[in-house]
Amino acid sequence: MAGPPQDMAPGRGPHARPALIVVDVQRGFDDAEHWGVRDNLDCERNIEALLAAWRERARPVVLVRHDSAEPGSPLAPGAPGNDFKDVITGEPDLLVAKSVNSSFHGSPDLEAWLRGEGIDQVVVCGITTNHCCETTARVAGNLGFQTWFVIDATHTFGRAALDGSLIPAQVLSSVTAANLHGEFATVTTTRAVLDSSR
Structure with missing residues (x-):
């Protein structure tokens, strides 16, 4: 499988309008x-910086909300945890609601909107690095979108391995970066994205 082009930063090119998902x-x-x-206590601060940069340049912003169908989930519709954190301000160009990992499998149809x-x-x-963010990036890459994954603007949680040991959150984040880079996406940092978009 061919990976995405690696020689351009987001927003480069005469007609580029990168969407922030x-x-x-x-x-x-x-x-x-x-x-x-x-892990990564700087995640929300970095997301806030990316949102500010996108809005300053009038670039498209897509907000995705997980409406969990699992009983007792903190992310269930109607639960306080379903609401966006305070770092998410302003109106998006598109709001996608989903109940699975991929942002491309929600409503309205993200792929159709981007193409349109x-x-x-x-x-x-x-959030989280190795679930909904990684899945979204994988699907975006498979659909042919040039994709950047801002690793330090994500975070995740430690998880139990099959043998019962704990896999630390930072290890999971590092594995996500290795899984994605050069295959589905370009893994990058908030600072690199902000510097490239000036």
């Missing part, structure tokens, strides 16, 4: 008793 930045992920220990807007570049950030 902000995945599941919801209050329910603050429930440490439910999720466990997280003539957008072929996407920048992915949000």
Whole structure:
């Protein structure tokens, strides 16, 4: 499988309008008793910086909300945890609601909207690194979008391995970066994206 082009930063090119896809930045992920220990405490600050940069340049912003169908989930519709965190401000160009990992499998149809807007570049950030963010980036790459994954504008939680040991959140984040880079997306940082878009 050919990977995405690696020689361009998001927003480069005469007609580039990269969409910022902000995945599941919801209050329910603050429930440490439910999720466990997280990594990257700078995640929300970096998302805030990306949102500000996109809005300053009038670039398209897509907000994605996970409406969990699992009983008792902090992300269930109607639960306080379903709401976006305070870092998410302003109106998006598109709001996608989903109940699965991929932002391309929600409503309204993200792929159809991007194609209708003539957008072929996407920048992915949000929560969690190795689930909904990674899945969204994989699908974006498979659909032919030039995709950037802003690793330090995501965070995740430690998870139990099949043998019962704990895999730390930072290890999972590193594995996501290795899985994606050069195959589905270009893994990058908030600073690199902000510098490239000036």
